[in-house]
Amino acid sequence: MSTKVYAGTEVPVNDEGFFVEPGQWSEDMAPEIAREAGVGDLTDRHWQVIRFMRAEFAEKGTGPTVRALGKTSGVSVKELYQLFPKGPAKLAARIAGIPKPRGCI
Amino acid sequence: MTKRIVILGGGTGGTLAANRLRRALDAECEITVVDRDDDHVYQPGLLFVPFGLAHADDLVRSRRRQLHDGITYRGSGVDRVDVEADRVHLADGGTLGYDVLIIATGARLVPEETDGLTGPGWMSKVFSFYDLEGATALARALEEFDGGRLVVNVVDLPIKCPVAPLEFCFLADWYFQERGIRDRVSLTYVTPLDGAFTKPVASRALAGMLQDKGIELVTEFNTGEVDGGAGKLISYDEREVEFDLAVVVPVHGGAECVERSWGLGDALGFVPADEHTLRSKVRENIFVIGDAAAIPTSKAGSVTHFEGEVLTRNVARFLAGEELDASFDGHTNCFIESGFGKALLIDFNYDTEPLPGHYPSAVGLPLLAESRLNHLGKLMFSWLYWHSLLPGRDLPGVSAAMPVAGKRFEAR
Numbered sequence: 412m413s414t415k416v417y418a419g420t421e422v423p424v425n426d427e428g429f430f431v432e433p434g435q436w437s438e439d440m441a442p443e444i445a446r447e448a449g450v451g452d453l454t455d456r457h458w459q460v461i462r463f464m465r466a467e468f469a470e471k472g473t474g475p476t477v478r479a480l481g482k483t484s485g486v487s488v489k490e491l492y493q494l495f496p497k498g499p500a501k502l503a504a505r506i507a508g509i510p511k512p513r514g515c516i
Numbered sequence: 517m518t519k520r521i522v523i524l525g526g527g528t529g530g531t532l533a534a535n536r537l538r539r540a541l542d543a544e545c546e547i548t549v550v551d552r553d554d555d556h557v558y559q560p561g562l563l564f565v566p567f568g569l570a571h572a573d574d575l576v577r578s579r580r581r582q583l584h585d586g587i588t589y590r591g592s593g594v595d596r597v598d599v600e601a602d603r604v605h606l607a608d609g610g611t612l613g614y615d616v617l618i619i620a621t622g623a624r625l626v627p628e629e630t631d632g633l634t635g636p637g638w639m640s641k642v643f644s645f646y647d648l649e650g651a652t653a654l655a656r657a658l659e660e661f662d663g664g665r666l667v668v669n670v671v672d673l674p675i676k677c678p679v680a681p682l683e684f685c686f687l688a689d690w691y692f693q694e695r696g697i698r699d700r701v702s703l704t705y706v707t708p709l710d711g712a713f714t715k716p717v718a719s720r721a722l723a724g725m726l727q728d729k730g731i732e733l734v735t736e737f738n739t740g741e742v743d744g745g746a747g748k749l750i751s752y753d754e755r756e757v758e759f760d761l762a763v764v765v766p767v768h769g770g771a772e773c774v775e776r777s778w779g780l781g782d783a784l785g786f787v788p789a790d791e792h793t794l795r796s797k798v799r800e801n802i803f804v805i806g807d808a809a810a811i812p813t814s815k816a817g818s819v820t821h822f823e824g825e826v827l828t829r830n831v832a833r834f835l836a837g838e839e840l841d842a843s844f845d846g847h848t849n850c851f852i853e854s855g856f857g858k859a860l861l862i863d864f865n866y867d868t869e870p871l872p873g874h875y876p877s878a879v880g881l882p883l884l885a886e887s888r889l890n891h892l893g894k895l896m897f898s899w900l901y902w903h904s905l906l907p908g909r910d911l912p913g914v915s916a917a918m919p920v921a922g923k924r925f926e927a928r
Contacts, residue, residue, distance in 0.1 A: 477738070478672055478767065479783040489740065492752035497736075 417443045429504065429511050433468065436508025444506045450495060453506075457494050460486055464507040474504040474512040519545045519835055522604055522614040524594055524773070526551035526579035528559075528906070529806030529820045530620030536828040536908035538584045541835070547586070548612060550604070552593035554579050557648060558901060560817060560894075563680050563853065565651035566658050566763075567691050572648045582906045594621075594773035597780055599799050616801050616831055619780075619787050621771035623676055623807040623815055629767050630671050630742060637744015642762045645684065646676065657761060658691065663700030664760030669749055670707050671739045672767045674786075676807055676815045679862075681705070681765050682712065682722055683853045689729040690855030704732040706749060706757055711735060715869040718862055721884050725854065739764075768815070770808055786810035791866065792842035794827050801834065803827055811846075812866065818849040821905050825916040828908075847918040849875070851894035859890035865918040874922040876913055883923065 412431065414421050417440035423431040428448070430436055441461060445453050453461070463484040467475050477500045481488035491499035500512045521537060523530045526549045534549050541547075556579040564570035580589045593607030597617065604612040625646055627633045633642065643654040666688060670681050685705050692698040705712070705726060711719040712726055712733060726733050740752040742764060749757045749764075769775075770785025779798050782788055788797040789804040791811040796802040804811075805827050806820035813819045826844040833840055846866030853859045861881050862870035872884040881890055904911055 475783065476672075482783045489752065492738070492740070497753060 427505075427511060430508040433509045440508065441506050444508070448502055448505055450502060450506065454494075456486060456490070457506075460484055460491065460494060460499075460503050461507045464503050464509060468507070468509040474500060474507070474509050476500050476512055517544070519615045520613060521545055521547045521616045521618065521831065522612050523547065523549045523618040523620055524597075524604065525549075525620035525622060525771075525806075525808070526583070526589070527556065527620060527622050527806070528817050529622070529808070529823070530618070531556070531579070531582045531906045532821065532824045532908045533618055533620060533805050533827055534587050534908075535582075535584045535906065536824055537831060538586050539908065540828050540832050543586065545835070546588065548588040548590055549579075549583060550590045550592060550594055550606065550612070551579050552591070552607065554591060556582055558898060559676065560901070561898060562645055562648070562651045563683055563687070565648075566643075566645050566654040566684075567687050568655060568659075569687075572652045575648070577902065582902070584907070594771075595776065596773055597777040597802075599777065599779055599802065602801065614801070616803065616834060617799075618827070618831070619774065619796070619802065619804045619808045620806050621774060621808045623674075623768040624771055624785070625766045626769045627764075627766035629769075630739060630764075632744065633671075633742040633764060633766060635742075635744060637742075637747070637762075640744075641747065641760065642742060642744045642764055644764055644766055646680075646765060654763065658688075661701075661761055663697060665702045665704065665758060666761045666763070667704045667706055667749065667757055667759035668763045668765075669705075669737075669739055669742075669757075670709075670765045672708055674815055675765050675768050677817075677850070678714070678814055679850050679852045681707075681763075682726075684763060685726065685731050686729060686852075686854045689731060702732070703730070704734060704757065704759075706734040706737045706739070708738050709735060715864065717872075718864075718870040718884060721860075721872075722852075725886075729855075768807075770810075774808065782810050784810075790842070791846065792826075792844050793830055793840040794823055794844060795830065795834075795840060803831060803834075813846045814848045814850070816848055816850060817901070817905075819847070821911075822847040822849075822916045824908060825910075843917070845917050847916060849914075851890055851897065853891065853894060854886050857891050858886040858888055859894050860884055860886055861890045861893065863918060863923075868918060868920075868923070871923045871925060873924040876915070876919040877921040880913075880922060 422435045495502040558575040561575040595605040644650040692701045712723040713719040741750040774781040775785045787804045788810045807815040830840045864870040874880040
């Protein structure tokens, strides 16, 4: 466990950079996390996904998988990979300050 | 007063739940099982069909005949469930009211969801072995295959029996050696995971076996398109894997009747439920068993079997107005066929990953290691499935809760 400073606030994060306490996240932290994660500047499409992740997490306690995101967020899986290259569910979760989506078994 | 229990699905979960409930409850309870066809497929057998080790006809029996006396079988598709009215609308126009509903509708293959998968080359150089038709067609294709690149690909999780694609690789290695052409075949396993398997200790062991058998492992590959014409898999991040023959495990979703039922399923059509009591999150009189459930277990027959005990107890307790038993621990037990008459066994639950040792105690089948005994166990399981598991009997020496004795925890 370590800490990071985003938007002037120190927050604890886990080894992979995911927020330990999602309640400490605020929208002004997202651009900094995104830059650090190699995503670059956040567009409206990025924000659509980030806000959707937050809402899903608030409702269900876990972030959606890429496939579920593609079906429900209004952004196709193809575009998700363009917005958040390599691992959309993981990257978007990290930028949205929620835990890494639970993997399937 | 008569209580009506309706079970949607006459597969592994629906059948064993019906038979266990029939024994546990008095005759006043009516139990009805609904399924759209009468073909109960022994799914663990599908893996062996492509290699000529099992025949499709031998894997299918009547659903109806696996049900005990005193259980009504209704042969109809299901249109939808009206959770507000406690009523099932059937495809044949009928309706069934219920006091308790059990969803046992399993998982459905959705190859159409992947671009190109069912396009050119589908069922001629691109196959799935997850249903009878695909497994049978693949058997013919393998027979004619005399060299080239064979690729085994899992598109996305969750899938039924997540070890089956690995078993397919191991058996393919054995099969081509038997035919004396292994040196003319390249085998590649392509997975979206970051390793051979989900759980660290087992993942390392299985990756080692792939390497020993000369099977290439490609990880973190999220298949966006299958181009059967050109013979390549293309990932969303634009990597490519070329093939002459592809065995693709398509993405899975829940049953269509779940998707048509307002409030019942999640985005993929699986039914969210409490992982310890198996009660659905949508209504307190709806329970879920087996692959249909959105809980963090493998989608596997062993899980369904172990769930049976808790599910039966909880349906009875719910009907009696008692508190539910929250004891399902996520117990999973899988034989992993590794070729040459050997197999591994893994045993795990929500909290304990697959570890080496022995099952069910220090004296027993070797865990996470190849042995002939495990292979015999896997073969014997077919008999146990029809004669013990479906009738809802406990298997000798096999408890619903995961045994701790015999496991080597220091291996973590």
